[in-house]
Amino acid sequence: MSILSFFTSLFFGIWITRNILFWISLWQTKEYRFDRMWAHIKDTEQGRGLFLSPLLLLKLLGIFAYGFVIYENSLLLSYQVLIGLLFLYQAKDVFLEVRSHTLKRPVFTPKAFVIFLLSIIVASVFFFLPFLEESLWFLILDRIVPIFVALFIFFFSFPTELYRDFQIGKAEEKIRRNKKLLTIGITGSYGKSSTKEYVAQILRKKFRVLKTKGTNNTAIGVANTILAGLQQATEIFVVEMGAYKRGEIAQICRIVHPKIGILTAVNKQHVSLFGSLENTIATKYELIDSLPNNGLAIFNGNNINTDNLYLKTDKRKVLYVCEKSVKNAQIVATNVQVKKTSVSFTIVYRKKKIRLQAPVIGSHTVENILPAIYLGLYLHMKDEEIRDAVSSFTPPQHTMTRHELGGVSLIDDTFNANPQSVLAALLYMSIYTEKKILVMQPMIELGKDAHLEHKRIGKAVADVCDYLLLTNNNYRKDILEGIKKGEKKCHVYIGSALEIIKFIESHTKKGDVVVFEGKEAGLPLEKIL
Incomplete structure (x- = not known):
């Protein structure tokens, strides 16, 4: 050689x-x-x-x-x-x-x-x-x-499918033996992971609760959770249900047999996989279809698609809304006040009002907390038990989690990037008076509306931020076109993780805020922290 x-x-x-x-x-x-x-x-x-x-x-x-x-x-x-x-x-x-x-x-x-x-x-x-x-x-x-x-x-x-079917079969048998188990299913295009966490954290104050961990929201992920964690003493099982095509949520429901279902919201996230928004809506509604006649369906009234599903549902149902006057709503959050490190709000339920404060950030988190509070009240928990749980909330990992370094607020929202999560992050950033920087991974799997959505997000970013740092070139032209229509002069840069880190280190000072949006944005944040 x-x-x-x-x-x-x-x-x-x-x-x-x-x-x-x-x-x-x-x-x-x-x-x-x-x-x-x-x-x-x-x-x-x-x-x-x-x-x-x-x-x-x-x-x-x-x-x-x-x-x-x-x-x-x-x-x-x-x-x-x-x-x-x-x-x-x-x-x-x-x-x-x-x-x-x-x-x-x-x-x-x-x-x-x-x-x-x-x-x-x-x-x-x-x-x-x-x-x-x-x-x-x-x-x-x-x-x-x-x-x-x-x-x-x-x-x-092929062997993966055989193993998957074997595990699911064992999980179905195990859950059938737990006759008194109350299963709560949660699905939606966004908000389902946070809602699952808040439901579990509130109900744990009174009940023995098992929940799916992390993003184990597929049929095999749910089955593995059952096999590893379900005990005869478990009283409530909180199940996050994810899907990319029709039939996948129905399959999870056949495993766990939910008695309560929560639909957090439906949008065009992953529509390129579902094929259409109508398919997405139908897939998420599989949870409600699976509920027994005496089951309970809970819907987010702030999302137009879940609000419409509430109207068509003839099962026992509940509507929750935030900062919105709706005649049919059973539980409402009003007077929402957002601070840099917390959010406070008033719950109106029947004839009572409860003022609560949670150590989580962003007004959008109240939407995710509301069904958890409702279930606490529905299951006869005391107001003080609920207040205590809310006041000690721990947000899910990588969802609007705040860090501070040298007086600069670093917000970790890297769990996912979708239009609603970006808009929610921008709304939170608007309470800061100093420099605002958004590090964002362009969004994926939005189908034919991806170009339009990135233009819309670009304009919204320019209305709030001084700088936008993109982690890749996807939809760059659409984002820049939207930026030009914004109210502020927002500078846009595209760079590697190392380049983004150097930019942040050289362009931030005490009082500034940097939000990291999407999984790719997690790499520079991890190195900074």
Whole structure:
């Protein structure tokens, strides 16, 4: 092996290992779902860049350019040098990613580890047994490695489904044995995780409560929660229910048999997967359809879609609203006052009024708290028990969680980015008088309305913020178009996590506020903290 061949192989090996880690991490982020991966590739610049970036087009050109080497063998050495330099450049990028802690790698669950191991083995076999000239073969292998990963994920879907069905069957049997269990199902396009947390935190003051943890809101996630945590002494099971297509919430309901259902809100989040807003609404309503005749359906009256579902429902039902006068509402929150570290409000329920204060931020959180308070009252908890629970609330991780560093308020809202969460964050930012910076990951899976939604968000950002720092190029033109229509002069920058950190460190002072919105925004925040 020549020195050139050795170093080219070394650089290629570094790059291909990074590539395998990247693809498994991306698949894991998309929950190993082909529909979510296709939406990412189809709808975002990041996704299209996986196949159409200048560097990838250069590699394709390199593959076709080998035709000149076939006819003119004297070009072979130059060709090999160029390919070696190309992979040196990419190996350099890998080291920069490692040094800046931006290297994407999966959480090594057993499934991810086996897929990684198999991908490395297959790539190594092809690496050491080239079917073509080495440099050309490296370019081709670089292009087909993502296919290896996708194929392994596809083949693993069959044993995964068998394991999933087995676990679900065991969970169904276990929950059937708990005859006195009250199951509360919660779903919606947004707000369901926070509502689940607040429901559990209030009801825990009186009852033995089990809740789904984190984002374990799929059928297998719920089944695993039952198998690991449900006891005969458990009185209430609070279940967050997520879905990307019709039938998925109905499946969860067949496992847990909810007696109470809460619909937090419905919007166009993930509409590219559902196909239409109508499909989204129908999917979320599967929770209400699953309730028994003596069940209870609870709806958010501040969202037009859930408000309309309340009107069509003929089961026993409750409507909750915030800062809105609605004749049919059974529980209302009024006089909402937002401070930098808390929110206070008055609950009007039947003939009583209760003034409460919660150590959570943003007026939108009151919508998520309201159904929890209603259930506390419905289940005959005392006012003092509810007040005590609300006053000691802990917000869900990465949802409007406030940190302070050097007098600068850093708001972690990186759990998710959707139009409502961004607007809610902007509303909270408006109470600050100093500099306002929003670090935002452009939103995903909004379907055909994605361009319009990003224009709308751009204008709203410009009405409030001094700076907008974007984590990627997705929908950049739409956001900039919206920014131009805003009331303030908002400066927009796009950068890596490291660049965003440097910008924040050099542009903030005591009294400023920085909100981090969306998962990608979590990386610079993590490094800052």
